[in-house]
Amino acid sequence: MKRRVRHLLLGALLVTVVIPLGAGAVRGMLRSRGELKDVLPAFIDPPPGRRAPRVNAFGLTVGKSTLTEVQRVVAKAGLDCPDTSMRALMQKMRAEKKREIEERKARGQDVDGISGASTVDKRSPKEANPQVRLACSDVPSSVLSDRPRPASAGRLLLVFDSPKHPLRHVSFERIFGAGSESDAVADLQDAARALDLTLGPASSESPRDIDGLTALAWLSPAEAEWRYSDLNVRVSAINYGPRGTVVSEIVEIPWPVRADARMPE
Numbered sequence: 053m054k055r056r057v058r059h060l061l062l063g064a065l066l067v068t069v070v071i072p073l074g075a076g077a078v079r080g081m082l083r084s085r086g087e088l089k090d091v092l093p094a095f096i097d098p099p100p101g102r103r104a105p106r107v108n109a110f111g112l113t114v115g116k117s118t119l120t121e122v123q124r125v126v127a128k129a130g131l132d133c134p135d136t137s138m139r140a141l142m143q144k145m146r147a148e149k150k151r152e153i154e155e156r157k158a159r160g161q162d163v164d165g166i167s168g169a170s171t172v173d174k175r176s177p178k179e180a181n182p183q184v185r186l187a188c189s190d191v192p193s194s195v196l197s198d199r200p201r202p203a204s205a206g207r208l209l210l211v212f213d214s215p216k217h218p219l220r221h222v223s224f225e226r227i228f229g230a231g232s233e234s235d236a237v238a239d240l241q242d243a244a245r246a247l248d249l250t251l252g253p254a255s256s257e258s259p260r261d262i263d264g265l266t267a268l269a270w271l272s273p274a275e276a277e278w279r280y281s282d283l284n285v286r287v288s289a290i291n292y293g294p295r296g297t298v299v300s301e302i303v304e305i306p307w308p309v310r311a312d313a314r315m316p317e
Contacts, residue, residue: 091180092213095310104283107250109222109303110208111197114283115311117219119184119212126188129195131208133188139179182214196224199246202239204228204299211304213311220311221304228297236297237265240289243301244276247285255279268297282306282313 106113112122126133134140188208193201196208206226213220228236244262248254254276259265262276268291275288284306289299305311 089180090182090214092182093308095213095308098282098309098313101281104278104280104285105251107283107285107303108198110224110301112210112219112222114219114222114303115305115313119215119219122186122210122219126186126208126210131188131191131195133186133208133210135184136187137183137185138181139183140185142176142179184212184215186210191224193224193226202235202242204235204239206299217311221302223300223302223304225298225300228299230294230296233268233291233297236289236291236299237268239299240274240287241265243287243299247276247278247287251278251285279306282309 106116111125117125123133186209188210190205191208193204193206204226206224209221209223209225210219211221212218226239228239241263244254255278257276259274262274265274268274268289270291270293273288273290275286278285282305284302284304286302287300289297291297305313
């Protein structure tokens with residue numbers, strides 16, 4: 053009887069040790085062969101509530117424009133929009149490391165001392181997220197085709213849940229230097245008025261009368277937001293004193309509503 057108990061205990065111990073090791077080995081094999089699958093969250097349909105009208109977001113349509121269409125638009129505008137997603141950054145890092153290894157081999161040098169050389173053919177679990185983030189720097193406001201804007205330049209960010217999903221998020225963020233606060237206020241007011249014409253009165257506004265603003269208190273943001281079950285739109289400005297004033301416009305499908313949820317024409 054005692055012998056049988058010892059065998060049962062030994063079997064249980066082997067199961068608790070071997071199975072996790074086996075699963076870890078399988079994960080390692082998948083990573084080393086580059087077979088780590090895309091991991092996406094469980095998206096949902098828009099909850100009950102007001103649906104948004106179709107919004108022209110900087111010449112694009114959130115929830116409809118595809119990655120190919122967006123790439124064509126930014127290329128036509130002459131914009132440089134590298135993919136800054138984790139997957140793209142990791143792939144770039146591996147490509148640079150491979151190039152360093154090949155250059156050393158060509159010179160007959162030892163590659164064992166290269167930091168990270170053993171991981172160039174492995175995929176990190178961080179790369180399971182297939183998100184695409186196109187970040188366009190130094191974008192002049194004049195190239196944005198949805199409406200005329202006050203002169204400025206900033207970052208245009210375009211986010212997709214994956215290369216197969218439509219545009220989820222687009223934003224344009226610009227900085228006005230210290231001493232240009234009045235220009236930032238005028239830009240904020242212009243954006244809010246344009247959205248009022250398209251979407252009607254804002255769902256929330258702080259301060260209540262952006263159109264009547266004459267100045268921005270230090271680190272006290274002014275913003276207006278239009279919220280729908282399938283879309284959020286926001287404009288904001290914040291005065292960072294000597295670092296300047298940041299004005300931002302954002303149009304996005306709220307998380308975790310699926311980006312391909314059909315919106316009214």
